[in-house]
Amino acid sequence: MATVPETQDRNVIDDLVLNQSIVQHNSSSFRPIEEEIDYSTVSHLRLDFKNILMIENLENFSNLTRLELCNNNIHSIGGLQSLVNLKFLDLSFNQIHLMEGLDHLSKLEDLSLTSNKIQVIESIENLFFLQILTLGSNCITNIEDINCLRGLDRLRALRLSGNPITTDASYQNYVISRLPQLVYIDFKLISLDDRLKANNRYFDDIQTLEAISNENECIKNETCDQNVNKALEISAFIDGLNPNEFYIQLVSEDLQCFVFFPGMNEISDRFQENIILNTRQCVLYGLEAHKRRKSDVGEFFKCIEMLIEKSKVICIKIIHHFKKSYSQNELQISGLQDEFLITSILSEMRSELKDTFNLLVKNEMQLVEQIDVIFQDFERNMNEDKLLFLEQIRTYMTQCRELSQGYTEKLNDIAMNTLETFSKGQLETDLPEEVLRLLLDKDNLVATLSASHDCHMTTIDKNEDYINVGINNYVTMLFSNFILLETKRN
Numbered sequence: 331m332a333t334v335p336e337t338q339d340r341n342v343i344d345d346l347v348l349n350q351s352i353v354q355h356n357s358s359s360f361r362p363i364e365e366e367i368d369y370s371t372v373s374h375l376r377l378d379f380k381n382i383l384m385i386e387n388l389e390n391f392s393n394l395t396r397l398e399l400c401n402n403n404i405h406s407i408g409g410l411q412s413l414v415n416l417k418f419l420d421l422s423f424n425q426i427h428l429m430e431g432l433d434h435l436s437k438l439e440d441l442s443l444t445s446n447k448i449q450v451i452e453s454i455e456n457l458f459f460l461q462i463l464t465l466g467s468n469c470i471t472n473i474e475d476i477n478c479l480r481g482l483d484r485l486r487a488l489r490l491s492g493n494p495i496t497t498d499a500s501y502q503n504y505v506i507s508r509l510p511q512l513v514y515i516d517f518k519l520i521s522l523d524d525r526l527k528a529n530n531r532y533f534d535d536i537q538t539l540e541a542i543s544n545e546n547e548c549i550k551n552e553t554c555d556q557n558v559n560k561a562l563e564i565s566a567f568i569d570g571l572n573p574n575e576f577y578i579q580l581v582s583e584d585l586q587c588f589v590f591f592p593g594m595n596e597i598s599d600r601f602q603e604n605i606i607l608n609t610r611q612c613v614l615y616g617l618e619a620h621k622r623r624k625s626d627v628g629e630f631f632k633c634i635e636m637l638i639e640k641s642k643v644i645c646i647k648i649i650h651h652f653k654k655s656y657s658q659n660e661l662q663i664s665g666l667q668d669e670f671l672i673t674s675i676l677s678e679m680r681s682e683l684k685d686t687f688n689l690l691v692k693n694e695m696q697l698v699e700q701i702d703v704i705f706q707d708f709e710r711n712m713n714e715d716k717l718l719f720l721e722q723i724r725t726y727m728t729q730c731r732e733l734s735q736g737y738t739e740k741l742n743d744i745a746m747n748t749l750e751t752f753s754k755g756q757l758e759t760d761l762p763e764e765v766l767r768l769l770l771d772k773d774n775l776v777a778t779l780s781a782s783h784d785c786h787m788t789t790i791d792k793n794e795d796y797i798n799v800g801i802n803n804y805v806t807m808l809f810s811n812f813i814l815l816e817t818k819r820n
Contacts, residue, residue, distance in 0.1 A: 341380045343387045351376055378402070378420075385409035400424070400442070407431040421446070422464070429453050443468070444489070451475035460485055466516075467492030473501065476508050477539070487514040500531070507532035508539070566620035567800035568613050570793045573606040580605065580734065583785035590765050591744045601737040605730060612726035616797075619719050626715070627808065630708045634701060638819075641697040645690055652686040655679075694820075701816065709809060716805050720798060727794040734786040742779055749775060 341347060352367055352375065369390035375397050382402040388394070389412040396418040404424040408431045410416070416435050422444040429443070429452050438457050442464040449469045454460065461484050470493040479485060488505065495501055496516075505515055506528035512520055529536060570576070588594055659679050666672050752769045768775050 341382050342384065343377065343382060345387075347377070347380065347382075348375075348387065351380075388413060410435060417459075432457065439484075445492075451478055454478070455481055457482065458484065462487045464489045465493070466490060469493065470495050473498065473504055476505050479509055480539070483511055485509065485511055488512055489516050491516040503528040503531050507536055566616045567797045567804070568616035570796055571609050571613050571616070573609040573613065576609045576789075576793070577602055577605050579789045580786050582789075584782045588741065588745075588782075591741075591748050593744050594741070597737065597740050597744065601733065604733050608726060608729050608733065612723065615722055615726070619715075619722075623712075623715060623719075626708075626711065630704070633704055637697060637700055637704070641693055644693050648686060648689050648693070652682060655682055698820070705812065705816075712805055712808070716801055719801060723794065723797050727790055730790050731787065734783070734790065738779070738783040738786070741782070745775060745779060 348369070349367055352372055370392050372391055373393055373395045375388075375391065375394055378398045378400045380402060382399065382404060385399065385404060385407065386409045388397075388409055392412055393415055394413050395415055397413065397416060398420045400420045400422040402424050404421065404426060406428065407421065407426060410419075410431055411434055413435065415437055417437055418440045419435065419438060420442045422442045424446050426443065426446040426448060429448055429450070432438070432441070432454055433456050435457060437459055439459050440462040441454070441457070441460060442462075444464050445467040447469055448465065449471065451465065451470060452475070454463075455478055458481075460482050463479070463485060464487075466489045470490065473495045479488070488509065490496055490501075490505070498504075502515055502524075506512065506520055506524055510525075514520065589598060656679060659675050663672055663675055666675075749769050749772060752766075768778065
């Protein structure tokens with residue numbers, strides 16, 4: 331297949347090019363170019379042989395599943411962010427150097443990049459639905475690039491012929507051994523003998539790769555669990571109270587030289603142990619409170635949904651009864667010629683319509699009253715739960731302040747004793763220079779100890795305020811959103 335001649339006029343993907351391509355592809359519909367086209371309804375777009383320089387203006391093709399951009403003059407992959415439903419993409423015979431801009435095409439099944447200038451296989455690890463990958467006639471030189479395809483479990487066909495790596499006699503064996511999911515390589519069906527030969531040749535390498543893969547999977551799962559736990563802590567408003575991280579925040583402004591004061595190691599270790607224990611209890615309480623709160627909210631909305639469904643059933647019965655009566659009256663009128671009788675029946679129908687309307691309104695008013703009663707109970711319970719939660723958090727934070735106060739007092743005592751011993755020249759322990767400088771100025775030492783205590787209190791206050799604001803905003807938004815939803819329903 332030949333590329334577009336360099337002498338042809340350069341094109342951009344504008345509305346004229348797009349509309350022409352769509353009309354040409356759907357020529358049987360005889361739709362004029364002047365007619366406005368809803369791009370969101372287009373599933374197949376051909377833009378080949380148009381000497382296009384850049385991929386652009388495709389953001390409205392949200393339902394596109396097939397895009398052909400082969401035989402153009404495209405130098406980079408971009409502008410595909412909105413094509414989330416794309417399954418087939420042909421970018422063959424262009425001037426592309428890098429495999430980029432593809433990560434978001436999560437539904438892509440067939441990708442062709444034949445005859446470009448690609449040197450590295452990359453940035454497609456997340457294309458989990460990819461079945462066919464065509465990279466023939468490029469500039470790929472590193473056979474180990476193949477390893478990035480190991481995670482694509484649905485990959486069945488791979489073409490790499492025409493790349494420098496294929497000149498190695500062991501190239502196909504290497505690829506087959508690394509990609510057990512492949513069925514075809516360079517248009518050739520992989521036989522059982524091919525598979526056995528490749529696996530035997532690279533047995534040790536495969537074992538190593540699988541071990542690395544298993545280790546990476548464990549790390550991935552561990553990271554996933556950590557992310558889930560972090561998300562849960564955020565929902566519970568306690569994400570700033572990770573015990574170890576909270577302790578580090580507390581002592582972040584403490585001078586490292588404090589630990590050189592005689593007896594400080596024991597005091598510091600005990601303070602760390604108590605802070606972590608108290609904070610861990612606070613976190614566990616927060617998670618339990620979040621679980622209970624989530625359950626209460628779920629029960630509330632479930633109860634509201636049941637009331638609405640019950641009301642709908644009643645409404646359907648009322649309307650069904652009216653329709654039945656209306657049909658009977660309509661049938662009766664169709665066989666009458668007496669205007670007086672017709673007028674009388676029509677009057678009855680209007681009366682029934684009014685009664686039906688009144689019944690529906692009455693049913694809705696009853697539903698609103700029931701919902702209002704339940705919402706008031708829910709609102710009162712949630713506010714009480716919020717106050718109880720904040721009171722318990724305040725208790726834990728108060729304990730942290732008391733622990734910090736006790737630690738500061740002991741630190742002050744040790745520092746003053748060390749200062750007195752130092753001033754008398756009776757200090758036996760060799761101290762670092764920065765500690766000696768601190769002991770030379772009592773006012774500076776006192777100020778440093780005070781700043782340390784202030785930092786502790788500020789850290790505790792900030793975390794308590796964060797939790798306070800978080801739970802209050804949550805409850806307020808919960809109530810506001812429900813009132814908004816109920817208003818819309820009405």
